[in-house]
Amino acid sequence: MRVIGLDVHRTFGEVVYLEDGQCRSGGKVGLTVHELAEFGERLCATDEVVLEATGNTAAIVHALAPHVAKVIIANPLQVRAIAHARVKTDKIDATVLAQLHASGFLPSVWMPDADTEALRRQVARRSQLVRHKTRLKNEVQSVLHAHLIPRCPFTDLFGKRGRAWLAEQPLPIDEQCAVEQRLREIDRLSEDQQVIDRALAQANLHDPRVHRLLTISGVNVTVAISLIAAIGQIDRFASPQKLVSYFGLNPSVRQSGLAPARHGHITKIGRAQARGMLVEAAWAAAHTPGPLRAFFLRIRARRGMQIAAVAAARKLAIITWHVLTKDEDYDWVRPALTQKKMRALELQSGFKPTPGSNRGRAYDYNLAAVRASECAASEQAERAYERFVGTFRPKGPRPKSMADLRGSA
Numbered sequence: 001m002r003v004i005g006l007d008v009h010r011t012f013g014e015v016v017y018l019e020d021g022q023c024r025s026g027g028k029v030g031l032t033v034h035e036l037a038e039f040g041e042r043l044c045a046t047d048e049v050v051l052e053a054t055g056n057t058a059a060i061v062h063a064l065a066p067h068v069a070k071v072i073i074a075n076p077l078q079v080r081a082i083a084h085a086r087v088k089t090d091k092i093d094a095t096v097l098a099q100l101h102a103s104g105f106l107p108s109v110w111m112p113d114a115d116t117e118a119l120r121r122q123v124a125r126r127s128q129l130v131r132h133k134t135r136l137k138n139e140v141q142s143v144l145h146a147h148l149i150p151r152c153p154f155t156d157l158f159g160k161r162g163r164a165w166l167a168e169q170p171l172p173i174d175e176q177c178a179v180e181q182r183l184r185e186i187d188r189l190s191e192d193q194q195v196i197d198r199a200l201a202q203a204n205l206h207d208p209r210v211h212r213l214l215t216i217s218g219v220n221v222t223v224a225i226s227l228i229a230a231i232g233q234i235d236r237f238a239s240p241q242k243l244v245s246y247f248g249l250n251p252s253v254r255q256s257g258l259a260p261a262r263h264g265h266i267t268k269i270g271r272a273q274a275r276g277m278l279v280e281a282a283w284a285a286a287h288t289p290g291p292l293r294a295f296f297l298r299i300r301a302r303r304g305m306q307i308a309a310v311a312a313a314r315k316l317a318i319i320t321w322h323v324l325t326k327d328e329d330y331d332w333v334r335p336a337l338t339q340k341k342m343r344a345l346e347l348q349s350g351f352k353p354t355p356g357s358n359r360g361r362a363y364d365y366n367l368a369a370v371r372a373s374e375c376a377a378s379e380q381a382e383r384a385y386e387r388f389v390g391t392f393r394p395k396g397p398r399p400k401s402m403a404d405l406r407g408s409a
Helices: 033-041 057-067 090-103 114-146 160-167 173-204 208-213 221-231 240-246 272-285 291-303 305-326 335-348 368-389 402-408
Strands: 003-008 012-019 022-030 048-052 070-074 251-254 262-266
Touching: 003 057, 003 090, 012 090, 022 033, 022 090, 033 057, 048 057, 048 090, 057 070, 070 090, 114 173, 114 221, 114 272, 173 221, 173 335, 208 221, 208 305, 221 240, 221 272, 221 305, 221 335, 240 305, 272 291, 272 305, 291 305, 291 368, 335 368
Parallel strands: 003 048, 048 070
Antiparallel strands: 003 012, 012 022, 251 262
16 A cells, blocks of 8 residues: 655645655645646555645545545644644655554544535535624624714614614714615625525425434524534544534643643634534523523533533533434424424525415414423423432542552652
8 A cells, every 4th residue: 555645735735655664755746626637647546645634625635536545634733743843844744644644643534525515615604704794793883882872772783773773873974984884785795694594494404413403402593504514424423522522612631640630721623613603502592491501500600601601512512412313302302492493494495385374383383372381391301400410519629549649759
């Protein structure tokens, strides 16, 4: 077997061949479809190519995969031999990649399939639009603050009534023009977001994984689709802790010698967009009756609001793993509320109701008695959780044994 290390740049890649324990330079290869196809034709079907994850990794993998046995993607954040090297050149980087893979010490990255790639791109575009809209809204708020304009009396400043109130405020002409410009830009971005939301809903309307996630408290259509895009295949995570670590929601740990372990903030290494979605869902779950709210309130009483939200997000990641792995609904599902979420997914995908049909799948949620019954069941589950954890007491540091004491002496 021959290993080919490929150090990737914007327009070219440095090639190194590792065969029979010997490395030799292969020169440079251009990163165009035609040049990569020619390079792939010169390789053997038993070769393995290894490269670091970059912005153009997917295109390179698709171009080389038909010609070789395997294409391995290395995690650049974990290839410490390259990141902390004293002597660093393209040839050395490609050599180290090949040697690490040949020795079995290369941290690799999962390559998603074409559908998951497309879903991730759409989710990333939607996230960019939301961030851009938030920035524009903050600029409008800063204009009002600079001219001592009081808070808007309506809930949504950028809704119909909020905009009518905004138009009546005494602002200078140039500031009025700036506000109107930002409002037009917000409207344009909202239209683009609606197009992406419809495409995402259409692509996931019949995905059973999305249906399972919608049964979880606090998870809406946007959160469910974002989690599916980030996770891909749930079977690549052997345990819920692996998924928690993938989202960067696991606490950092420092421990050496006989000193007790010190747990710090979460690592934040992983899918940042999905982690934000989980935190958003945690805030929603904190206002919904059920065991998740009881868990949030218990952590908030000891550690504060922010840490409680992150802890609830971590709990949601664990629940997500169990729901997807076991292919089961959430135990404390609210059927009418779940049907309402499914109806929102249908409408977002452009589904048109049948004329003359007054009762859809979300009709039961409109009945006060049904909502009250589901809330009562969720509150009962919340009280049961409170009783279950009522006797829990935080553990102190583990007492040292006699062997530890003799060793420290």
